[in-house]
Amino acid sequence: MLRRSMLFMPGNNPGMLQTAEVFGSDSVILDLEDAVSLGEKDAARILIKGALKTFNYGTTEVVIRINPFSTPYALEDIDVMARLKPNAILLPKATPEDMKQLDEMLTRIEKEEGFEEGIIRIHALVETTYGVETVYETIQMSNRVDSVCLGGEDLAADLGVARTKDSEELFYARTKVVNACKALKIDAIDTPFTDTNDEAGLLADTIHAKKLGFTGKLSINPRQINTIHKVYSPTADEISWANRVMYAKDEAEKEGLGVFSLDGKMIDAPIISRAMNTLNTARVIGLIK
């Protein structure tokens, strides 16, 4: 599925749970961790349970961020949330060891509930230096992993450096996460841009991350969705180029040509694949029919 944007929503706010899908993000992450104070963890579980039974989130992917295994809440989070059959669990401070444990628990619960095995997917939130170094191994711990999300704030703290607007301190982590995700054919989701009033900054940061290879971005405010989608959606020029590539390919095939060129440039398999991806994305988000 398309994951240009993944929007965090506090799990203890009924109004936000009611409107979670309204903003058009590809995924919503209902949060049990940072957005929820220690005294409200159980209340948030009850609210999310009610929300998933009551509201129709349509085609929006519903992800639940549980608390890390290092806290007393993780096991109950998983036990309650997995039985609601969300689309996915977001594992914070992801490590190979935690991923293995989460996968085993989900497998057991799916069996107990009679769910199809592997139906509940996992997104790994990498936000520690250990998590960055072991990201490739973490992904391989479970067939359920659909993406790695980068958590820049916690990572900077673990690195002992300050977070900056240009995210220079995250360069290594960003490229390492992207490389692991590309190697294992899953989505790479960039860290949120935390200044919710700086639209220009968000735009620049998203463009930069896309250039590094990220396929989407976490978001902490609904107002950020349009900007993120603007970057991760094909432009009219890109769609036109992709259509021309596919037309040229069809024509070449009719003429029995194995190799062909467009605008003086040789078109090969990776370029055709990129054009097909562009058109698929445009179709999924309704830009073309």
Place this chain on the structure above:
Amino acid sequence: MKNILGREVPDNIKGYGEVKHYGGYLASKGTKTKRSIKMTNVLPGDEKLHDNLDTVLDKLPLKDGMVVSFHHHLRNGDFVLNMVMEKIAARGYKDITIAASSIFPCHGELVELIEKKVVTSIYAAYISGPVAEAISAGKLENPAVMHTHGGRARIMESGDLSIDIAFIAAPTSDDYGNINGVDGKSACGALGYAYTDAETADITVAITDNLVEYPNTTIDIPQTLIDYVVVVGAIGDPNGIVSGTTQITKNPIGLKIANMTTELIKNSGYFKDGMSFQTGAGGVSLAVAADMKAEMIENNIKGSFASGGITGYIVDMYKEGLFKSLFDVQCFDLAAIKSAKENAGHMTMSASMYANADNKGSVVNKLDIVILGATEIDTDFNVNVTTTSDGTIMGGSGGHADTSAGAKLAIIVTQLANSRISAIKDRVTALTTPGETVDVIVTERGIAINPKRTELIERLKETNLPIMTIDELKNIAETMTGKPREVEFTDEIVAVIEYRDGTVLDVVRKAK
């Protein structure tokens, strides 16, 4: 009897009289007659100026049962209504009818006068705060009459309501009654509603806290309409008159609704050179204005006029050449007040010119697009902005029904579901604006177009906008909020909702 909108309205209402039932939004066409107005001439050497309210009141033909009018440009900072009514009550007069263009929470002192039967009737286009609660509780002797801004001008001009004395809060005046709203410590900008009071009342008293030498160099209401001028310490509290700058909403739901509304307008066929536009001062309305501004610049669209209550955002669009002119009946912020003073193309208009259905053509008739709000909407597109869902009065039409009738594209913007309350119901609690004049409802989850607007439905089919029927929208809301339990009402009628032509749309009954 049930009127053509299915509302149960008696033929005769105690304390109101015989009812003219609503017959459709264009039913009131024809030739009308203006009421004759008494004019007492002022001779050379006569003095109009008084330095206190009591000496003016001594001169006025005060009597039990009189009708006095006030205007609301000082909004929730107005001192004048309370100041005058306190004096009238102290003099022992009873059974007064107040015709105020709007009543705000700052007018809470009126409740005591209502309870003591000093005030027994109220006419207004908008009522909120303690007075609205008192009316809802059945404390007012006669049902309040809730008309539109244009309807108020109409009843004053026609004589359906004859104003004995108009009290005009005047931010600046000279000693002969040349008034403006743009100067002085209580500046409020355009005096559109007050102008109609001054034109139609038998006696007009200007109350000012900024007396300037004759002649006042900016004149909104001229000396020819003013009988007396009185100077007081303060006519209002600047903090309540304007809120500084009105703000675009930061609520993501509001922004989403605004974005969808702009997209709809862009594809509606009305987004073109020469278009005219009106929106309010609410956060979502301002977000639409901001989006429209960006789209007009990008598409090189130049509008004809923007109208209504004017805000700084609309002034900015005017200054950037996106609108050729502004028609202003009341200013909503400091930037609008400043512009009303400085810009020739920023024209003030009277309430009659703005929205009266019975003159020779009001500005609303020339409107292409208007953005309006709603408390409730029903599946016939009828809108309630008069009461809450529990039946308590909390507002009123203002220019809602006027602009909706006049504009080619009347768009209602509202959050579909807010916690446990759905905006769309089978039947609105009170009916302010008839559905036949409402074209589109924009909510965060979908857009419903009035089935009568087939050409608009066809035009928008090709867009990515989430167009659905109003029943589909209602169903979405009800899956989240459940179906609300009907509020039960007594038979007692506490307010009559008049359409702009003076027919009765609906009544507000006292809740059980």
